[in-house]
Every structure is written in C-alpha cells, then in structure tokens.
Amino acid sequence: MGLLSRFSRGQLRLNRIEAFSDGVFAIVVTLLVLELKVPELHNHQSVSELYRRLLELSPKFLSWLISFIIVCKFWLNHHHILALARHADYALVWLNSLFLMFQSFVPFPTALMGEYPENPLAVSFFGCVLAFNTLFFMLLHAYILRRLLKPEMEGTQDPRIITKSFIGPVVYLAGAGMAWLNVHAAFLAYLLTPLFFITPPGPGPALEVTREVSEA
Amino acid sequence: MGLLSRFSRGQLRLNRIEAFSDGVFAIVVTLLVLELKVPELHNHQSVSELYRRLLELSPKFLSWLISFIIVCKFWLNHHHILALARHADYALVWLNSLFLMFQSFVPFPTALMGEYPENPLAVSFFGCVLAFNTLFFMLLHAYILRRLLKPEMEGTQDPRIITKSFIGPVVYLAGAGMAWLNVHAAFLAYLLTPLFFITPPGPGPALEVTREVSEA
Amino acid sequence: MGLLSRFSRGQLRLNRIEAFSDGVFAIVVTLLVLELKVPELHNHQSVSELYRRLLELSPKFLSWLISFIIVCKFWLNHHHILALARHADYALVWLNSLFLMFQSFVPFPTALMGEYPENPLAVSFFGCVLAFNTLFFMLLHAYILRRLLKPEMEGTQDPRIITKSFIGPVVYLAGAGMAWLNVHAAFLAYLLTPLFFITPPGPGPALEVTREVSEA
Amino acid sequence: MGLLSRFSRGQLRLNRIEAFSDGVFAIVVTLLVLELKVPELHNHQSVSELYRRLLELSPKFLSWLISFIIVCKFWLNHHHILALARHADYALVWLNSLFLMFQSFVPFPTALMGEYPENPLAVSFFGCVLAFNTLFFMLLHAYILRRLLKPEMEGTQDPRIITKSFIGPVVYLAGAGMAWLNVHAAFLAYLLTPLFFITPPGPGPALEVTREVSEA
Numbered sequence: 032m033g034l035l036s037r038f039s040r041g042q043l044r045l046n047r048i049e050a051f052s053d054g055v056f057a058i059v060v061t062l063l064v065l066e067l068k069v070p071e072l073h074n075h076q077s078v079s080e081l082y083r084r085l086l087e088l089s090p091k092f093l094s095w096l097i098s099f100i101i102v103c104k105f106w107l108n109h110h111h112i113l114a115l116a117r118h119a120d121y122a123l124v125w126l127n128s129l130f131l132m133f134q135s136f137v138p139f140p141t142a143l144m145g146e147y148p149e150n151p152l153a154v155s156f157f158g159c160v161l162a163f164n165t166l167f168f169m170l171l172h173a174y175i176l177r178r179l180l181k182p183e184m185e186g187t188q189d190p191r192i193i194t195k196s197f198i199g200p201v202v203y204l205a206g207a208g209m210a211w212l213n214v215h216a217a218f219l220a221y222l223l224t225p226l227f228f229i230t231p232p233g234p235g236p237a238l239e240v241t242r243e244v245s246e247a
Numbered sequence: 248m249g250l251l252s253r254f255s256r257g258q259l260r261l262n263r264i265e266a267f268s269d270g271v272f273a274i275v276v277t278l279l280v281l282e283l284k285v286p287e288l289h290n291h292q293s294v295s296e297l298y299r300r301l302l303e304l305s306p307k308f309l310s311w312l313i314s315f316i317i318v319c320k321f322w323l324n325h326h327h328i329l330a331l332a333r334h335a336d337y338a339l340v341w342l343n344s345l346f347l348m349f350q351s352f353v354p355f356p357t358a359l360m361g362e363y364p365e366n367p368l369a370v371s372f373f374g375c376v377l378a379f380n381t382l383f384f385m386l387l388h389a390y391i392l393r394r395l396l397k398p399e400m401e402g403t404q405d406p407r408i409i410t411k412s413f414i415g416p417v418v419y420l421a422g423a424g425m426a427w428l429n430v431h432a433a434f435l436a437y438l439l440t441p442l443f444f445i446t447p448p449g450p451g452p453a454l455e456v457t458r459e460v461s462e463a
Numbered sequence: 464m465g466l467l468s469r470f471s472r473g474q475l476r477l478n479r480i481e482a483f484s485d486g487v488f489a490i491v492v493t494l495l496v497l498e499l500k501v502p503e504l505h506n507h508q509s510v511s512e513l514y515r516r517l518l519e520l521s522p523k524f525l526s527w528l529i530s531f532i533i534v535c536k537f538w539l540n541h542h543h544i545l546a547l548a549r550h551a552d553y554a555l556v557w558l559n560s561l562f563l564m565f566q567s568f569v570p571f572p573t574a575l576m577g578e579y580p581e582n583p584l585a586v587s588f589f590g591c592v593l594a595f596n597t598l599f600f601m602l603l604h605a606y607i608l609r610r611l612l613k614p615e616m617e618g619t620q621d622p623r624i625i626t627k628s629f630i631g632p633v634v635y636l637a638g639a640g641m642a643w644l645n646v647h648a649a650f651l652a653y654l655l656t657p658l659f660f661i662t663p664p665g666p667g668p669a670l671e672v673t674r675e676v677s678e679a
Numbered sequence: 680m681g682l683l684s685r686f687s688r689g690q691l692r693l694n695r696i697e698a699f700s701d702g703v704f705a706i707v708v709t710l711l712v713l714e715l716k717v718p719e720l721h722n723h724q725s726v727s728e729l730y731r732r733l734l735e736l737s738p739k740f741l742s743w744l745i746s747f748i749i750v751c752k753f754w755l756n757h758h759h760i761l762a763l764a765r766h767a768d769y770a771l772v773w774l775n776s777l778f779l780m781f782q783s784f785v786p787f788p789t790a791l792m793g794e795y796p797e798n799p800l801a802v803s804f805f806g807c808v809l810a811f812n813t814l815f816f817m818l819l820h821a822y823i824l825r826r827l828l829k830p831e832m833e834g835t836q837d838p839r840i841i842t843k844s845f846i847g848p849v850v851y852l853a854g855a856g857m858a859w860l861n862v863h864a865a866f867l868a869y870l871l872t873p874l875f876f877i878t879p880p881g882p883g884p885a886l887e888v889t890r891e892v893s894e895a
Binding site for chain 4: 489510517538
C-alpha cells in the first residue's frame with residue numbers, strides 16, 4: 032500500500048482539528064503583542080521621553096496591526112473551508128499542519144519588519160512568508176473541494192475559486208517586490224491584501240438548523 | 248453587491264468563535280504574569296534583599312491584578328452577549344476580532360503602567376486603551392441586539408443598556424484624566440471600574456434545559 | 464437588589480467556563496518551560512561546559528517538575544468538581560476566576576524558587592502562594608456543593624470533604640515554614656503534597672452514558 | 680483500598696482531556712517560534728548584514744521545523760489513540776499528563792539544539808528527550824488498549840502495535856548516539872523519524888456517522 036493511499040485514509044472528527052487550529056490562531060494573535068516591549072526610560076517620570084519612545088514604536092504597532100488582521104482573516108476563511116468538509120483524513124490533517132506551521136511562524140517576520148521597517152529585506156521577507164502561507168491555505172482549500180466536499184454542498188462552490196484566490200499570493204509578492212523600491216508602499220500593500228478575502232467567497236453551509244440543535 | 252451586504256452574510260456556528268475568543272482571553276490573562284520578572288539579586292541567599300526587591304515589584308503586582316480582573320469581567324460579559332445571538336455573520340466576526348485586538352493588546356499598557364507607575368502618560372495610556380476596548384465591546388453588543396438577537400429573547404433586553412454601558416468608557420477616561428493630577432487616584436478608578444459590570448446586566452437566556460441536554 | 468443576590472443569578476453553560484479554564488491550565492503548564500533558558504556558553508562546542516551548565520539548572524528543572532504536577536492535579540480536581548455542578552452562576556464564575564488568578568500566577572513563584580533555591584524567602588513564597596491557591600479551590604468546591612450540586616449527586620458526596628481538604632494548605636504552609644530551617648525539606652514537602660489529591664475524593668458522576676451519547 | 684485501584688476509578692468525559700491536551704499541543708507548537716529572535720543589526724538598513732544574520736539562524740529554523748513536525752505527528756497519533764478509549768479513568772489522566780509534561784518540555788531541547796548545533800551533547804539531548812516522550816506516549820497507548828478499549832474496537836487493533844512502536848525511541852536514541860560522531864547525521868535522523876508514524880497505524884473508529892450527528 033502506497034504512502035499516498037495511506038494519507039487518504041482516516042476518518043477523523045473535525046472538532047479536534049478545529050480546536051487545535053483555533054488554539055494556534057489564538058496564540059499567534061496574542062503572542063504578537065509580546066514584540067511590543069516596554070521602552071526603557073532614563074527618567075522614569077518623564078512624559079516627553081515616554082511620548083517620544085512610544086512614537087518610535089509606531090512601526091511595531093503597525094506591523095502588529097497588519098498581522099493581527101491577516102491572522103483573523105485566515106481564521107475566518109479557515110472556519111469557512113473546514114465547514115465544507117464532511118470529515119477529515121490524514122492528508123487534510125497534514126495540509127492543515129503545514130498551513131499552521133506558516134501561520135505560527137508569522138510572529139517572526141512581523142517582529143523583523145517592526146524592528147527594521149526601513150530595511151527592504153525585512154519588509155520583503157514578510158510578504159514572501161505571507162505569500163507561502165496563503166499558498167498552503169489554497170492547497171488545503173483545493174483538497175477539501177476535490178476530495179472531502181459535503182455531498183449537499185456540491186455545485187454550490189465557485190469552480191474557479193482556487194484560481195481567483197491566487198490574487199492573495201500575487202499581491203503579497205508584489206508587496207515584497209515593492210519593498211525594494213519603497214517600503215511604505217509595501218506596508219500599504221500588506222495592509223490592503225486581507226481585504227480581498229475579508230469575507231469568505233460564496234455561500235457556506237446554512238447553519239441555522241445546526242445552531243438550533245447544538246444550542247438547545 | 249456592496250461591501251456592507253457582504254458582511255451581513257454568513258451563518259457561522261458560534262462555537263468556533265467562542266473557542267477562538269476563549270483562547271485569546273485565556274492567553275491574555277496568563278501572559279500578564281510574564282511581566283513579573285524574577286528580580287536579580289547581588290546576594291542570592293539574602294532574604295532582606297529579596298524582600299526589598301519583591302516590594303519594589305508591587306506596582307507590577309497591582310497592574311497585573313487590575314488587568315486580570317478586567318479581562319475576566321470582559322470574558323463574562325462576552326459570554327453573556329454571545330449567548331444572545333442566534334448565529335454569527337461576518338460583521339459579528341469582524342467586530343469580535345476588533346474587540347479581541349484591543350483585548351490582546353492589554354498586556355502592553357499593563358506592563359507600561361507597572362513599569363512606570365509614577366509616569367502620568369503611562370498610567371493615562373492604560374485608561375485610554377481600556378476605554379476603546381470597552382467601546383468596541385459595546386459595538387459588538389449593539390450589533391447583536393439589533394441584528395442577531397434570538398427571537399425568544401426579544402423584549403427581555405433593557406432597551407437602554409447600550410446607553411448605560413457608556414459608564415464604562417467614561418470612568419476609564421476619567422481615570423486617564425486623573426492620572427495627570429494623581430496617579431494613585433487613577434489606579435483606584437481602574438480597580439473600581441470593572442465593578443460596574445461585574446455581573447452582566449439583565450437576564451440572559453435560561454440555559455437549564457440546554458445543559459441537561461448537553462450533559463446527558 | 465443586593466450585590467449578593469446578583470451573584471447568585473445567571474445560568475451559564477459550563478462548557479465555556481471549562482474551555483476558558485482549560486486554556487489557562489494548558490498555558491500555565493506550558494509557559495513553565497520558558498523559565499528554562501538556554502545557558503550561554505563561552506565555547507559553543509564544549510561538551511563539558513554545557514554539561515556543567517545543565518547541571519546548574521537542576522533546581523529549575525525540579526521547580527518546573529513540581530509545578531507541572533501541581534497544576535495537573537488542580538486540573539483533574541477542577542474537572543471533578545465542575546462535573547458536580549448543574550449549571551454556573553455569576554458567583555461560580557468569579558470564584559473560578561479568583562482561583563485561576565492564583566493558578567496563572569504560579570509561573571512567577573516557580574521561577575523565583577528555581578532561580579534562588581537556597582533563599583528561604585523564595586522557597587517559602589512558593590508554598591504560601593500554593594496554600595492560597597488551594598484555599599480558593601476549596602472555596603469553589605464548597606460553593607458548588609452548597610448551591611449548585613446536581614440533584615442526582617445529593618448524598619453521594621462526603622460531607623466532611625472540605626474539612627479534609629485543609630490538609631492541602633496546611634502541608635503547603637508547613638513546607639513554607641520548613642524552608643526557613645532547611646530548603647531541601649521544603650522542596651520535598653512541595654513534591655509530596657499533590658499526592659494527597661492525586662485522584663479526586665469519592666465518586667464523581669457516572670459518565671458512561673454521557674460519553675456514548677456525545678460520541679455517537 | 681490501594682493506590683492502584685484508586686487510579687483505575689473515575690469515569691471522565693474525554694472532551695476536557697482532549698481540550699487540555701489540544702491546548703498544550705497548540706501552545707508548544709506556537710511557542711517554538713519565540714526561540715527565533717530578531718537578530719540585532721549594527722546598520723539597521725543593511726540588506727547584506729540582515730541576510731547574513733538570517734543565514735546564521737538556519738540551525739534554529741531547522742530545529743524549529745523538526746520540532747513542529749514531531750509535535751504535529753504526536754498530536755495526530757494522540758487524537759487516534761484517545762478515540763479508541765471508551766472513557767477516561769485517573770490512570771489515563773496521569774499517563775496523559777506525564778506524556779504532556781515531556782511534550783511541553785520540547786521547546787527547551789529545541790532551543791538548545793538550535794543554539795549549539797555543533798555541540799554533540801546539545802544535539803544528543805534532543806534525541807533523548809524525544810525518545811522518552813515517545814515511550815510515555817506508548818505507555819498511554821498500551822494502557823488504553825488493555826484497559827479502556829471500546830468494545831466495538833476489539834479485534835481491530837494490531838496486537839503487536841506496541842512492540843512495533845519501539846522503532847520510534849530506537850531511532851531517536853540512534854540519532855542521539857550518532858550526534859557524537861556527526862551532528863548532521865543526527866539532524867537527519869530526527870527529521871526522518873516522524874515519518875514512521877506520519878499516519879496512525881491501522882484503522883481507527885469509523886466516524887462518518889458521528890460527524891453527521893454532531894454537525895446537524
């Protein structure tokens with residue numbers, strides 16, 4: 032029995048995969064704030080010194096904001112695509128883990144960009160990581176659509192959705208390229224990219240009934 | 248189709264939103280302790296030196312305590328308002344994410360206030376962040392009441408609850424203002440503010456039946 | 464309406480309280496390892512230097528081990544007592560939050576004891592924090608037994624269980640006292656105390672049926 | 680009543696054990712990134728300096744990658760074996776806690792190996808910790824198979840699965856041994872070991888029906 036067929040085995044409940052993923056999303060999003068270090072002051076009571084030091088942190092605040100929104104956007108879309116699957120197999124688990132690997136890596140490029148906002152490599156690195164992250168998300172999405180789509184969802188999904196999703200990596204890479212000309216333009220690109228998928232595309236499963244059942 | 252109408256689409260199960268939010272709350276509350284750094288001693292075995300250094304940490308202990316209680320209060324009220332919603336749409340997800348963004352930011356102003364408890368800007372900054380945090384919570388609350396209230400909860404909610412909730416941001420801002428006159432008064436204001444909503448206002452859904460079902 | 468009566472209101476589902484608590488337990492237990500810092504070596508490839516530096520970390524390993532076991536013990540007993548409650552009211556939420564506040568504080572005394580294992584104050588501080596932590600746990604336990612016990616559990620609980628539980632704080636305080644005579648004796652006391660409640664006392668709810676239902 | 684018989688008591692719902700474990704897995708996997716510290720640059724805008732400093736981090740990236748995959752593999756197999764159990768008793772809780780103790784320890788040897796990739800002791804230490812971690816996992820697995828296997832799963836499990844699982848600790852220990860001859864060979868062994876159990880062995884419970892029920 033080949034390795035490939037082993038991966039398509041397994042019928043796992045999605046709830047633990049969601050719990051693990053939600054844990055990673057929640058921790059990533061909260062760890063981001065640890066990069067905002069309290070500045071050291073010469074004069075502890077000086078308002079003007081603290082004010083200046085907080086202003087100097089603004090690239091870090093901006094990096095934090097950008098990453099926070101991006102991770103929330105991934106969370107929402109992850110929620111959407113997992114709700115399309117009828118169950119999980121081992122391939123889904125590993126595609127999900129690879130996606131989460133990049134997701135959990137986000138605090139590093141965020142910190143790098145916040146620390147060296149004028150360094151083209153640092154700003155460019157952020158865009159490249161996010162482009163790969165999005166590609167792994169698309170792989171997960173495509174796998175669910177082809178192999179694990181709920182029968183009742185057949186025909187409801189846009190057949191060109193994966194192709195359309197390439198807008199994400201393309202814009203992140205464009206931002207990464209822009210960083211070598213103008214870092215400010217790159218920051219702007221990163222800030223605007225999540226807007227493309229700020230709401231998941233197309234209809235998801237109607238969950239009204241589900242909720243009534245699970246709540247009462 | 249406009250952006251606004253896209254946001255009102257989507258019928259998401261609330262349980263993953265709760266799981267993600269609970270993760271953020273739990274991590275924020277636990278990360279707060281990381282600001283309490285072990286003091287460095289010249290004489291490792293000196294009781295009196297360690298005693299003095301622990302006393303010096305008291306503003307940090309106090310900041311930690313204040314933030315812990317505030318985050319727990321938010322958690323309880325968040326639990327309350329999400330239980331009012333019949334399902335989640337994308338607008339709820341994003342309002343929730345913005346609220347969580349401020350919530351996950353709390354360790355930074357907490358650390359700043361703990362480090363520079365005599366600096367009016369540091370103490371004031373804490374109050375401003377919390378005022379904004381409460382405003383985003385109220386936005387989430389108002390959105391649920393207007394758009395997503397469970398049919399069986401209609402008429403049970405105090406129609407002036409959002410107006411009454413302004414007491415929160417007002418007192419935080421008052422504390423932020425007081426900080427410029429007397430930092431101790433500001434600490435006191437921050438410590439007392441969560442008492443206003445230490446229990447959620449008015450009745451929530453009766454969940455007795457729910458529990459019986461989910462438990463057995 | 465008095466404050467006390469407000470606290471006894473509210474019928475919350477226990478699952479979000481469990482999720483929040485489990486999050487805090489899991490984070491505390493995992494954050495403990497962050498205190499184990501990689502030692503700095505003069506000669507990066509020297510085996511003997513690394514060996515010596517790892518040996519020097521042994522008080523930190525021991526503190527980590529003690530706290531890990533204590534937090535797991537609290538988790539198990541917390542699981543046990545929450546399963547006795549028919550639902551949650553606001554008083555339970557706040558008693559639980561106060562307990563979690565001490566629980567989330569544990570990494571600080573753990574790090575302090577690991578850093579200064581020969582300092583009686585550092586070792587004693589650990590025992591005092593754990594004694595208070597246990598007292599808040601007992602308060603939560605007593606509240607559930609008196610006010611929120613499931614009807615079917617009536618008569619199954621040992622009426623003297625709270626009195627018996629005082630063994631916990633007493634031994635922690637004894638350890639804290641011993642620290643002033645002999646720190647090694649205190650470490651031993653802390654290591655042995657969790658054994659008293661390594662399994663919850665008496666019968667919990669029979670959950671066989673529950674599981675069948677929730678699993679299939 | 681002996682201590683052993685006390686451990687075999689208790690009928691706990693598995694969902695809180697899973698929630699606690701998932702929390703630990705998710706936090707471990709995400710904390711790993713904290714070891715990737717932003718390098719300090721003399722010239723903040725120098726691309727070539729940043730490039731060199733990022734290259735120097737490559738052993739840390741590799742350690743991070745190895746540990747990420749190992750923890751995900753443990754998560755998947757943990758999911759698999761817990762789904763075999765009909766309920767949890769106290770022995771399972773403690774075996775699980777001991778396994779999680781080693782799992783939560785992983786960031787320390789990972790950081791050590793990433794910091795001193797040429798030091799045989801550091802690289803060897805990583806393998807030894809993982810070998811012990813796998814042994815505790817096998818203990819948990821064996822306990823579930825002997826005492827808590829769901830009746831409907833009887834006869835479906837490979838009776839020699841525990842014996843076969845020894846391949847894990849053996850290869851980790853082989854890697855730990857190799858480290859003294861060639862650290863690169865050890866890194867390779869660590870990278871390849873998780874492939875042995877990249878999918879859980881044999882069939883798990885068929886969960887198709889479960890999912891239909893829990894989703895709708």
